[in-house]
Amino acid sequence: MFNITRKSIEWGHDTLTLETGKIARQADGAVVATYGETSVLAAVVFEKQPKEGFDFFPLTVHYQEKYYAAGKIPGGFFKREARPTEKETLTSRLIDRPIRPLFAQGFKHETQVICTVLSHDLENDPDVVAMIAASAALTISGVPFRGPIGCARVGFVDGDYILNPAVEDMDKLRSNPEQRLDLIVAGTRDAVMMVESEAYELSEAEMLGAVKFGHDQMQPVIRMITEFAGEAAKEPFDYQPPEYGALFDKVKGLGEDAMRAAFAITDKQERQTAISAARETIRSGLSEDELADKNLGPAIKKLESKVLRGDVIATGRRIDGRDLTTVRPIVAEVGLLPRTHGSALFTRGETQGLVVTTLGTGDDEQIIDALHGESRSNFLLHYNFPPYSVGEAGRMMGPGRREIGHGKLAWRALQAVLPAATDFPYTIRLVSEITESNGSSSMASVCGGSLSMMDAGVPLKAPVAGVAMGLILEDDGQFAVLTDILGDEDHLGDMDFKVAGTESGITSLQMDIKVAGITPAIMEQALAQAKDGRMHILSEMGKALSEGRTEFSAHAPRIETMNIPTDKIREVIGSGGKVIREIVETSGAKVDINDDGVIKIASPNADAIERARAMIHSIVAEPEVGQIYTGKVVKIMDFGAFVNFFGKRDGLVHVSQMAAGRIGHPKDLIKEGQEVKVKLMGFDDRGKVRLSMKAVDQTTGEEIKEEA
Incomplete structure (x- = not known):
């Protein structure tokens, strides 16, 4: 069968x-x-x-x-x-x-x-x-x-x-x-x-x-x-490539000069208008049969490609007047948006990205349900490419393959320099809004994303920049590698080679080839040019911000971490979560505990974080012999008083340890609910706590040294 x-x-x-x-x-x-x-x-x-x-x-x-x-x-x-x-x-x-x-x-x-x-x-x-x-x-x-x-x-x-x-x-x-x-x-x-x-x-x-x-x-x-x-294998499908040599020759004769003049215009919008006019010039000189030829579109595109590519190979100059290795003018700005946690506007030629950073807590992590198991991500990067960025009116839909792919490329470039989650316990979300596009908007997202995170106070290991390289490869083996390509050079060229990294090395590389592959020699030259371009871009970015800010935005949450023994997790959470709810309600901070005993305390208010930290510390910490504590008298007996001095821990101050001289009854000196200063003297044979009031100055809280 x-x-x-x-x-x-x-x-x-x-x-x-x-x-x-x-x-x-x-x-x-x-x-x-x-x-x-x-x-x-x-x-x-x-x-x-x-x-x-x-x-x-x-x-x-x-x-x-x-x-x-x-x-x-x-x-x-x-x-x-x-x-x-x-x-x-x-x-x-x-x-x-x-x-x-x-x-x-x-x-x-x-x-x-x-x-x-x-x-x-x-x-x-x-x-x-x-x-x-x-x-x-x-x-x-x-x-x-x-x-x-x-x-x-x-x-x-x-x-x-x-x-x-x-x-x-x-x-x-x-x-x-x-x-x-x-x-x-x-x-x-x-x-x-x-x-x-x-x-x-x-x-x-x-x-x-x-x-x-x-x-x-x-x-x-x-x-x-x-x-x-x-x-x-099955029998090869009988396919013959279209032959339109005669049509192309006529198209070339009608429009080559107009097309070359159009590609000499440096402004993108003006150049596109001139190219459209050149196409109309070509169509006006064709017969009805030639206009109906299904190969007319490919013939015009072939002419555009030959004009752009031939001029680059022959002169070493590109359609915006640059040589092969020059990066377009760069303007980098940070702190544009007052209510966001971090923001940057990165402009390179006619490509521009507005990148915004938002800092969140562990609850904001993305849960990823994959075949090999569930995981969580604390670094998100979302890339948006609205139609107005290329001067068009278009449908606004959810993110497509292009948006997801470009966003992931920028994510890969930046994730290598993020601080460890233990050092910086925030969830980081970057959103790159491409507001102008004429080539390499994903690399603009990398540059803007790096600046935006530094503006938000994220302690990156190093700034990251990215650049897109192009290639013109002719049949006779001549080639030109282009630094920081334009949209037309990407569209009519043979390679889109994106490289991102720090001064120390590469963090992401993506290469797409439109011809049947490239040689190692071409790739080596592209990497060398990309490094020079990356270093130039990093220096331009440094004029706006060279390292992360030391202060967060007033609107960003503060998160601090503390570690507790895993056998204490149950005590902090309490039965049915009673204890941790009380900590949150009393302190006003958000508290998150993982299975390893790492506790994240988050709040815009530093006092709330400190209150929560103190409450947790009182639950999990152990009192130290010789230390002085402020406690509250909870019960008075004939032989002394019980003082709550450490979390829920009580200890006995014997009547002989209440004052330097002799006293009649403890009630003559203290009363229930009174705050007193006590020194932990140690534990008796049964583990009971021994405290002393007379070893501490009740006014200053300083220890009183006994005279020899």
Whole structure:
């Protein structure tokens, strides 16, 4: 019934297996990839007729995690998987980015790739397995795909690169000083196509080494998919790239001069208006048949690309007049918004981000329900890209894939310099509002986010800046690496290479390639230029603020921590939470206790925090012999008085310890409810507390030394 093809190799620390012919047989290509006990089904379907009127390739990639894969039931009221999680959205983008450039030029047939996590062993992350499964499914489907691609995750411990580190190691990246890198690299046999990373101030050489290591380690996977396709691939789809040479020649003759003049305008809005006018000039010189040609759009875009790219290669000058390495003018400001906890406005050329910091307590942490378990995050970064930022009127919707992806990139860049939660017990939320955009708004979010947190008083280890690099790569091998690219250079260029970091090293790197990969030499030059650009941006940011403020905003909560023995947690909480509720009500502060005995006390009022701290201390602390305490007389007896002197702890002041001289009855000296100063003399054989009043000056509270 089934015609099954299966291949396996030993890869890293586990076995990688590809299988087809048993599941999803009506798809054009379907592969189950298994690594360890993590399995992902990738199914590929493409329409056999092209989509008319599309000026882009209609490819969609969906990665979905099923809770049954880890033996879990989804939370919430509906108990089923709903809208994509952040992890699913980011992984969908991760798979899309390296495969999209490898489809045949001009291919406009709607194509869909769906990757479903069927099993998760809680050790091997399904994202790498899903990319391998998608690559294999595309390779055997018959679609015009110039693959296969491979993929690998790379860690970095004690100077050594690690292939496919475990999920647990990557989840604890911030708290594990030995593990300094989480990098995913994808590529073909000859070149790298995509890089996504989270790093802890690695040098350019270390990052380049990680990319090369990952590319080398994926080669057995690429060979395996090639052999697998040799046995299981369908007949290639009969697709011929469109031929519009004659149409392009006419378009070029009609509009090249106007297009070159348009690209010489430095202002973005004026340049866009001139480009639109050049397009109309071209259309006015075409016949009705030429205007109806479906290749007219690609021909005009090809002209725009050739004008921009050719001028950069020939002259070394760019459309805004800069050379290849100059960063656009920068203005950085902090403290703009009076009621927020921290704010910064970062402007670089025509790209601008308003980034706002809000500090919260432990209750504000985000609970993340993932396949491998539930976790909490105390650092949130949300990126918004409203239509007005590019001078357009558009629909206002919830965050899309772009917003989630750009926000996560900025999050990765900044999380490496955050203080430890034990040193700074706040939940931090950054919101980046992109108010203008002409290239690299995610890196503006990094720069603005760093300044905004410092303005809020977050003690960052170091400021972070980011810069986007571009590439013009011609067929004859000539290339130009561009620092701080514009939107048009991103759109018409061959690479978007974003690098963020401190003066000491890189904290995040993301690379997208539109051609069939780049060489190590190009990547090395891009990293070197990016470092120079980063250093320049950091110096400009330093003019606004070079380190975190020492004082918080008056509107930010104050949080202090204290540690208590775990066997005292029950006493602080009390039966049914009675004691901790009393502490909160009496002090006016918010109190949170975790299972390790770490207590967070939060309030805008310092006195409230101190009251709560004193109340907790009185419950958990032990009295010290020789110390002087202020107590209250709770009961008077013939032989002395009982004094409540330490929390709920009472002790006996014997009549002989009440005063230096002889007294008749304790009531002659004190009365119930009176405050007295006592010294803890020690404990008797039965553990009873012995106190002394005569050893303390009742007026000053100072100890009275006995004369010899």
